[in-house]
Amino acid sequence: MLRFLLIRLAQIPIVIAVVSLIVFVFLNASGDPVQLLLPVEASQEDIAQMREALGLDRPLLIRYWEFLVNAVRGDFGMSLRARRPAIDIVLEALPATLELAGAALLIATAISLPLGIMAAVRRNGFIDAAATVISVLGQSMPVFWLGIIMIMVFSVQLGWLPASGRGHWTALIMPAVALGWYMNALMARMTRASMLEVLGQPYIRTARAKGLPEHMVVLKHAFGNARIPIVTIWGLQAGAMLTGTVITETVFSWPGIGRASIYALQGRDYPVVLAAIAVFTVMFLIINLVVDLIYFLLDPRIRRS
Amino acid sequence: MKRDLQPCQFGRRASAARLASTAGAALIAAAVSVGSAQGQTVTLAQGVDPESLDPALDTLITSVGVMMNIYDSLVWRDADGNIVPGLAESWEFPEPDRMELTLRQGVTFHNGEPFNADDVVFSYQRLFDEDNPSPLLTSLRGFVDSVEKVDDYTVAVNMPGPRATVVPTLIRVPILPEETFAEIGPDAFGSAPVGTGPFEFVRWDKNQQIVLERNEDYWRGPAAIERFVVRPIPEDFSRFASLRNGEVDIIANVTAERVEEIKGDPGLKIGTVPSVRNMFVGMQTAEPPFDDVRVRRALNHAVDKQALIDVIMGGFGRQNASVCTQTLFGAAEMPLFDYDVDKARTLLSEAGYEDGFEIEMLGPVGRYTKDKELQEAIAGMLSEVGVRVTHVQPEWAEFIRLWVAEEYPMHLIGTGNQVVDCDQHLGYRIHGPRYGRYYQSDEVDALVEEQLREYDTEKRKQILADIQREVREDAPWIFLFDLVDIYGLTARIDWQPRPDEMVWAYDISVSE
Numbered sequence: 001m002l003r004f005l006l007i008r009l010a011q012i013p014i015v016i017a018v019v020s021l022i023v024f025v026f027l028n029a030s031g032d033p034v035q036l037l038l039p040v041e042a043s044q045e046d047i048a049q050m051r052e053a054l055g056l057d058r059p060l061l062i063r064y065w066e067f068l069v070n071a072v073r074g075d076f077g078m079s080l081r082a083r084r085p086a087i088d089i090v091l092e093a094l095p096a097t098l099e100l101a102g103a104a105l106l107i108a109t110a111i112s113l114p115l116g117i118m119a120a121v122r123r124n125g126f127i128d129a130a131a132t133v134i135s136v137l138g139q140s141m142p143v144f145w146l147g148i149i150m151i152m153v154f155s156v157q158l159g160w161l162p163a164s165g166r167g168h169w170t171a172l173i174m175p176a177v178a179l180g181w182y183m184n185a186l187m188a189r190m191t192r193a194s195m196l197e198v199l200g201q202p203y204i205r206t207a208r209a210k211g212l213p214e215h216m217v218v219l220k221h222a223f224g225n226a227r228i229p230i231v232t233i234w235g236l237q238a239g240a241m242l243t244g245t246v247i248t249e250t251v252f253s254w255p256g257i258g259r260a261s262i263y264a265l266q267g268r269d270y271p272v273v274l275a276a277i278a279v280f281t282v283m284f285l286i287i288n289l290v291v292d293l294i295y296f297l298l299d300p301r302i303r304r305s
Numbered sequence: 306m307k308r309d310l311q312p313c314q315f316g317r318r319a320s321a322a323r324l325a326s327t328a329g330a331a332l333i334a335a336a337v338s339v340g341s342a343q344g345q346t347v348t349l350a351q352g353v354d355p356e357s358l359d360p361a362l363d364t365l366i367t368s369v370g371v372m373m374n375i376y377d378s379l380v381w382r383d384a385d386g387n388i389v390p391g392l393a394e395s396w397e398f399p400e401p402d403r404m405e406l407t408l409r410q411g412v413t414f415h416n417g418e419p420f421n422a423d424d425v426v427f428s429y430q431r432l433f434d435e436d437n438p439s440p441l442l443t444s445l446r447g448f449v450d451s452v453e454k455v456d457d458y459t460v461a462v463n464m465p466g467p468r469a470t471v472v473p474t475l476i477r478v479p480i481l482p483e484e485t486f487a488e489i490g491p492d493a494f495g496s497a498p499v500g501t502g503p504f505e506f507v508r509w510d511k512n513q514q515i516v517l518e519r520n521e522d523y524w525r526g527p528a529a530i531e532r533f534v535v536r537p538i539p540e541d542f543s544r545f546a547s548l549r550n551g552e553v554d555i556i557a558n559v560t561a562e563r564v565e566e567i568k569g570d571p572g573l574k575i576g577t578v579p580s581v582r583n584m585f586v587g588m589q590t591a592e593p594p595f596d597d598v599r600v601r602r603a604l605n606h607a608v609d610k611q612a613l614i615d616v617i618m619g620g621f622g623r624q625n626a627s628v629c630t631q632t633l634f635g636a637a638e639m640p641l642f643d644y645d646v647d648k649a650r651t652l653l654s655e656a657g658y659e660d661g662f663e664i665e666m667l668g669p670v671g672r673y674t675k676d677k678e679l680q681e682a683i684a685g686m687l688s689e690v691g692v693r694v695t696h697v698q699p700e701w702a703e704f705i706r707l708w709v710a711e712e713y714p715m716h717l718i719g720t721g722n723q724v725v726d727c728d729q730h731l732g733y734r735i736h737g738p739r740y741g742r743y744y745q746s747d748e749v750d751a752l753v754e755e756q757l758r759e760y761d762t763e764k765r766k767q768i769l770a771d772i773q774r775e776v777r778e779d780a781p782w783i784f785l786f787d788l789v790d791i792y793g794l795t796a797r798i799d800w801q802p803r804p805d806e807m808v809w810a811y812d813i814s815v816s817e
Binding site for chain 2: 035036038041049084092096251267268
């Protein structure tokens, strides 16, 4: 167990190094941060001077190596545009992203699990039909579009919820629902499918035959066995949710990492982009680690092997 | 309230009524004060949050707009476009290349630090720091060499030579408190700035809101509104929805389609102002086919500019065949190139291109209002005369890199202007001793130099008009139009937008 954990943790820096190299090369292959920083009328001397001052006149690989060496110590360099530590810009935005992703995760889990279980138990009933509709709608609507429709209905038409920003708790509702919607749909479908599979197993019949109450059969015996694939999907989706924040945060003007990194990307402010990607990567890996640990807890077969 | 005025006739009941009415009045008074506290807060939504509120670091116009509410410059431009004194009360030119400014006395920064010549020298000289170059320096280079203290309330600006536009150039440099800056350091200062301006900095929740509060001791007199809040809302639609929802009072960059929708809402209204920005299609005049003036004129006749304005821009635009936007000082009205496909074809065959040619056009997407639609419409019109356009449309960062490198023979772009003077447009667009690209002319260069040295405004206007005529004949661009800036406002806002794209909250008042 400990060995497993250590191996997983040791992978983190390697993954970050590989991911950052790819990003670094791509970011430098197009655009030029100095030309974006200076007004368009800047002379060649202005550009050269600024490039030198920011250290961008040195070869790409040397800059990458420096970045890597410093990044190990948690120093991602200075933002080219704001001229303050890039990691500060990202960490300032972290609470907003965690709040949004957390709320979305909560909403998606709280709705999809009961929905999926009930749909499986009352197969072809009303709830099952509703769950199917929600799944199809949820999986076929892009976050961007869903967000705009929600703003149109709940802010502009009904005036119930603020259209943008963060601060009051009501401002969290729409972005969290928009972000959690896809995951909710997928999880509901997965839960239903794996519950149906388990409910057809002989041991469920046995459980019923020995006179267990139906809720015990469903929750303990059926869900207990169906939850492993559900946890897998949950982990994958929780990670995907991080990338979903990029779009959701833009639509709803949510001050999180997704938006900060898009803006940095447009300005080719690569220290900030790299810092954001490093933070995203760490969160992603932590989620994977948590999922693995949950397997350990849930499945005695893994624990024994 | 009314009942209070009635004579009290019935002992106890009257006093009960009075009690009730007093309570009612108190309630009303409380409601009014709450209402006015909200009413006195004006919220602006714009696309991006500033990177920093240190003027040496962030020169984006939306950021500069926020800063100009916190800081003052030596010179300022009022809403009507006139140059007015700022922290300098007056100025004179003892030598053609030296300007002396008399500073306002008794002004203090928001934290109490008194303002004097040292702050001016500091605010300018830090821009010249070679180890820590500022993008703001680009606006000064070639106009200001250095700023020095003469006495506590006099500074001198040294120029490389006579510079007719040095006065409006100074508008772009806000004055910072030297001691406070040294005390708290550049990082902290950029996140919590101190100035002498009409509004004091209160707080900045990054990517969320910047809150400014009225400076009660402002030397021009306190502003009409109590609080000014700036919120970044990147998405066009969300910005519009926030306005309709009453979450914000002012939004910039409203698209033409939204105008009718805003006009139809009794709680909202539109504010428009002719912009300093001019849109055009640049051509590489140093290489074929555009080295031939007949080809360039032909393309000007082949594009129906009025149709572009009417159909794509929703009527918000003004045809202009001058290098200078008509809102700028010195701009002169030039005869338009009429839309005439036959004339275009004739000119093209005279130049040896009777079958037209294939050409690549570089253009941004999402940077200017309707930029993609404009490129497509222009390409469609050009195909009528046999000019077959292939679009190259990278995102903005890559666009700028390719544009600066002069990689493509044609491009759609717009030029703005920070000093609201024709001269800056000439610098941007004409390759001369300064920085322009794609077009060069010795005659024009000589005239550009001449107007730059001419302090007599009438004579200078004459030279500028000559330049514009010369350039119009050369037709180095497909002349398109000047933009109109459209703002969406809540009905209670009383504000006339400025042509320089800044929202200066000192000019805003609120009617309930």
